Amino acid sequence: MKIESIQNKKIKERAKLHTKKERDKTNLFIIEGFHLIQEALYAHQLEELFILESIENPFDFPCFSCTQSVINKLSNQISNAKMIGVCRKKEFKTTKFKKILFLDDVQDPGNVGTIVRSAYSFGMDAIFASEKCADVYNLKTIQSTQGALFHLPYFVTNLKKEISFFQEKGIPIYATALHQQAEYLQDIIIPDSFGIVVGNEGQGIHKDIIDMCDSCIKIEMNAFESLNVAIAASICMYTFQYKK
């Protein structure tokens, strides 16, 4: 089917997905580019496909053939995009996770996306994010995940409730914090199941969440004591998973 006008009803509806409000209401989100669309297709999350009229559809999935102005209306990019996908958010019912990352108000979309990418690469089972975190279905975030979001359970939720839930199951929860009492990462005796909490770029983790965690860990540093939150989260996940 062809779509030539940006006044087309479907296009006007889908363009609203650039707002979090519309994504929350419809449970849909937009992705761009070959790689992400391919990942969405493999993960059975692709709902609609919009392809520039001059390009052959490279996917085994029906598409709307669109003019450049229609594609641009759906795209977030400055330069001309060529393919846009609309995906449905996945619902995850299980909570049988053993390796969990908690994000307490991580604000930057790029940081959230990079953390999701690392978490999946490093074999984490799930991510629980507080409501003030950057929306993971924001296009910038999804691009930073490189498609990892299609593989990893991700929940937006009340962190304290979830932390208690896993603690009751006997899973120890570690806060990353520069506390004096914090243990150095290399000194931690790493358990089979664990949760790691990372905090906001400026403020760190909320004090009441630090207080309920089983221990605090700090990353060894020579100088400066300053790390990007995606770096800190990734170093903790990597060390917990692979340290010999």
Place this chain on the structure above:
Amino acid sequence: MKIESIQNKKIKERAKLHTKKERDKTNLFIIEGFHLIQEALYAHQLEELFILESIENPFDFPCFSCTQSVINKLSNQISNAKMIGVCRKKEFKTTKFKKILFLDDVQDPGNVGTIVRSAYSFGMDAIFASEKCADVYNLKTIQSTQGALFHLPYFVTNLKKEISFFQEKGIPIYATALHQQAEYLQDIIIPDSFGIVVGNEGQGIHKDIIDMCDSCIKIEMNAFESLNVAIAASICMYTFQYKK
């Protein structure tokens, strides 16, 4: 001294520092905000200070008192900036480094900045970057460094020449690559002196540079085999420095 017009000669000159060409020509660069200006002052790299007329100068350094439109002309931000510094690039004469990071065409300014921040926190002695890397004196990069750039020697240079130079001094150089022959990071016996090379976001390290390195290392991963380059660089530097 007061500056009220964006036609002021100095302001017109300094606004050109938003281009790499002008930064290369003058060896000057622009920074914004209290934290970075403070770091530049401590590092004796601050040359000029421009402060919004309605704000008291918080630094022990003479300033030009400027209207908002003058400050905006020097700023890269969308919202109204309040203070701008002009800094001089530092020259480093010594090459007596024992822990060196090499950046082979790392393109994204945020990645370069985050890598500089981690490298300084993790006690690296210097960074050598290829000419195609994002300019470290770009405002976005400097902001991502959080000021680490004022502390860490950073050279833009021919990587192959530098790698050979350090190899001749007996320093082993490790390429981060997903080669089959690569050794896992946790299996490396870490020497006292070392160089680590990281590559471009899409292409990785150039093959001729991989070939001249002493070994290849790969980071352990469960799935996906995909990490952001700033994450990969930081995990390698952290593990080389602190692994017990």
